[in-house]
Amino acid sequence: MRRVLTAARMRAADQAAESRFGMPSPLLMENAGRYLADAARELGTPGARYVVVCGPGNNGGDGLVAARFLHAHGLRVTLVLVGDRAKLTPESKRNLHALTPYRMEPQSLGTVGEARAGDVVVDALFGTGLTRAPAGEFAEAIQHMRRWRAAGVKVVAADIPSGLHTDTGEPFEPCVEADLTVTFGFVKQGQVLEPGATLCGELRCVDIGIPPEAVEAREGAEVFLVEESDARGAIAPRRSDTHKGSYGHVLVVAGSHGKSGAAAMSALGALRGGAGLVTVATRSEVVESVLGHTPEVMGWPLENRGPLGMADLEPLLAAADKKDVLVVGPGIPRGEETVKLLGTLLSRVEAPAVLDADALNAVATDLEVLRRAKGPLVLTPHPGEMSRLTGVPTKDLQKARVEVARDFARTHGVTLVLKGARTLVAHHDGSVYVNPTGNPGMATGGMGDVLSGLLGALLGQGLKLPEAAWTAVYAHGLSGDLMVARRGRLGLIATDVAKGLCNVWTRWNR
Numbered sequence: 082m083r084r085v086l087t088a089a090r091m092r093a094a095d096q097a098a099e100s101r102f103g104m105p106s107p108l109l110m111e112n113a114g115r116y117l118a119d120a121a122r123e124l125g126t127p128g129a130r131y132v133v134v135c136g137p138g139n140n141g142g143d144g145l146v147a148a149r150f151l152h153a154h155g156l157r158v159t160l161v162l163v164g165d166r167a168k169l170t171p172e173s174k175r176n177l178h179a180l181t182p183y184r185m186e187p188q189s190l191g192t193v194g195e196a197r198a199g200d201v202v203v204d205a206l207f208g209t210g211l212t213r214a215p216a217g218e219f220a221e222a223i224q225h226m227r228r229w230r231a232a233g234v235k236v237v238a239a240d241i242p243s244g245l246h247t248d249t250g251e252p253f254e255p256c257v258e259a260d261l262t263v264t265f266g267f268v269k270q271g272q273v274l275e276p277g278a279t280l281c282g283e284l285r286c287v288d289i290g291i292p293p294e295a296v297e298a299r300e301g302a303e304v305f306l307v308e309e310s311d312a313r314g315a316i317a318p319r320r321s322d323t324h325k326g327s328y329g330h331v332l333v334v335a336g337s338h339g340k341s342g343a344a345a346m347s348a349l350g351a352l353r354g355g356a357g358l359v360t361v362a363t364r365s366e367v368v369e370s371v372l373g374h375t376p377e378v379m380g381w382p383l384e385n386r387g388p389l390g391m392a393d394l395e396p397l398l399a400a401a402d403k404k405d406v407l408v409v410g411p412g413i414p415r416g417e418e419t420v421k422l423l424g425t426l427l428s429r430v431e432a433p434a435v436l437d438a439d440a441l442n443a444v445a446t447d448l449e450v451l452r453r454a455k456g457p458l459v460l461t462p463h464p465g466e467m468s469r470l471t472g473v474p475t476k477d478l479q480k481a482r483v484e485v486a487r488d489f490a491r492t493h494g495v496t497l498v499l500k501g502a503r504t505l506v507a508h509h510d511g512s513v514y515v516n517p518t519g520n521p522g523m524a525t526g527g528m529g530d531v532l533s534g535l536l537g538a539l540l541g542q543g544l545k546l547p548e549a550a551w552t553a554v555y556a557h558g559l560s561g562d563l564m565v566a567r568r569g570r571l572g573l574i575a576t577d578v579a580k581g582l583c584n585v586w587t588r589w590n591r
């Protein structure tokens with residue numbers, strides 16, 4: 082699990098590295114510049130020109146150090162300085178002076194000429210100190226780097242692509258798009274949220290000598306990037322002396338006339354997620370259809386007709402008896418009484434419950450249901466459902482995903498999976514986990530149904546929250562990534578991702 086920082090915490094860590102641990106800023110900059118030069122050399126072709134574009138702050142200083150190392154390797158370096166030289170930070174001034182023996186006179190944008198395919202640009206214009214939209218010659222420099230990249234030039238960004246907001250991942254206009262971003266010390270929040278993650282290209286975090294102890298702890302406000310080893314490690318290898326009763330019994334409450342597929346996909350997600358047993362409680366008229374899709378599951382017919390209501394309470398309490406986890410919502414028939422039924426059911430059942438789809442839309446009408454629940458809850462809204470849960474317009478909440486998800490989880494004492502590009506898992510202790518897997522090929526119906534069942538399966542096997550949630554989200558997205566690596570993004574469907582989970586388990590040797 083990699084801790085993800087904001088610009089302010091990064092600056093505080095930078096200062097603490099010097100004041101508390103004796104790591105002076107010039108040494109940090111020297112280390113940063115060396116890593117930057119090494120990364121640029123990886124991308125350069127023989128005879129390439131290295132155009133290092135430096136801004137007025139310490140990000141520019143990193144670039145000046147990188148220019149020196151590239152020159153030391155005998156490479157063709159063109160140095161571009163943007164902004165008023167008189168405003169250079171002391172560190173950058175010192176590194177500009179250090180270039181004097183090499184006669185690497187900084188050029189202006191106007192005289193640098195065009196970079197060509199095969200060349201490499203080092204973007205050291207702005208880093209975590211960017212505070213507003215780049216303008217004037219700074220914007221022009223970014224436009225140059227974007228144009229050069231479109232012409233086939235490789236772009237390596239120092240610390241963060243210039244123009245990208247360090248904390249939100251939102252680009253100012255214009256913003257550099259990098260092939261590789263070498264970030265110093267710690268991953269920044271804007272590098273793991275879209276569109277920032279895409280603008281960074283490959284993200285490489287390097288240790289320049291800032292010890293983790295230099296970052297002051299923020300209990301209840303940490304953001305983490307989930308890494309494959311975390312998800313893999315959360316799932317224990319299976320012992321030989323086990324049986325289907327060892328891996329949990331999942332009750333899926335889902336499906337209705339015309340939506341039996343949602344129940345089947347949730348059940349399939351649970352089965353492919355390793356559940357020992359899966360029972361689907363659904364309207365009688367769809368039981369056979371669900372079992373037809375997934376003969377491995379057991380059916381629990383709900384004899385009533387129409388929307389789920391209080392008349393279904395006793396049958397559902399009976400269905401929930403001796404189950405390890407509930408998954409409620411995919412394709413359920415929702416009506417006026419559904420929220421009352423859910424509130425009563427959840428107040429009486431101790432098992433953890435996953436609330437998805439129309440269970441979320443029902444709960445949105447009375448959030449008190451969440452507080453009254455007896456067992457731990459995990460909600461899995463997409464942005465539209467999150468908007469209904471919070472009353473925040475979708476476009477606004479998408480610009481503050483971390484904050485909106487964390488506030489909701491904390492306020493209602495739940496774990497919340499806010500789906501979308503870079504799905505977030507927010508736990509009620511304030512911690513937030515960013516998922517890096519998944520791809521646009523997964524933007525198709527049923528993916529959420531599969532995830533709800535997978536999450537139920539992991540909870541049923543004993544994983545706790547939030548670990549079960551970020552592991553399920555990671556595995557779900559990785560299944561989609563492995564599928565499209567072999568066969569393209571278009572035409573990927575939810576049952577492919579469910580079946581594709583076996584590729585994940587194989588990769589993880591589980």
Ligand SMILES: NC(=O)C1=CN([C@@H]2O[C@H](COP(=O)(O)OP(=O)(O)OC[C@H]3O[C@@H](n4cnc5c(N)ncnc54)[C@H](O)[C@@H]3O)[C@@H](O)[C@H]2O)[C@H](O)CC1
Binds near residue numbers: 138143210213215
């Ligand atoms: N964090 C670390 O441990 C290290 C960080 N290093 C590098 O330092 C930058 C941060 O440097 P800083 O001087 O704070 O700011 P920037 O270089 O990112 O920005 C330059 C400067 O420009 C001004 N500014 C901000 N926005 C604009 C704008 N739109 N137009 C014009 N000017 C603007 C503002 O005054 C900024 O201060 C970090 O990213 C790392 O690359 C160290 O080198 C290594 C250790």
Ligand SMILES: [K+]
Binds near residue numbers: 205207208238239
């Ligand atoms: K940069």
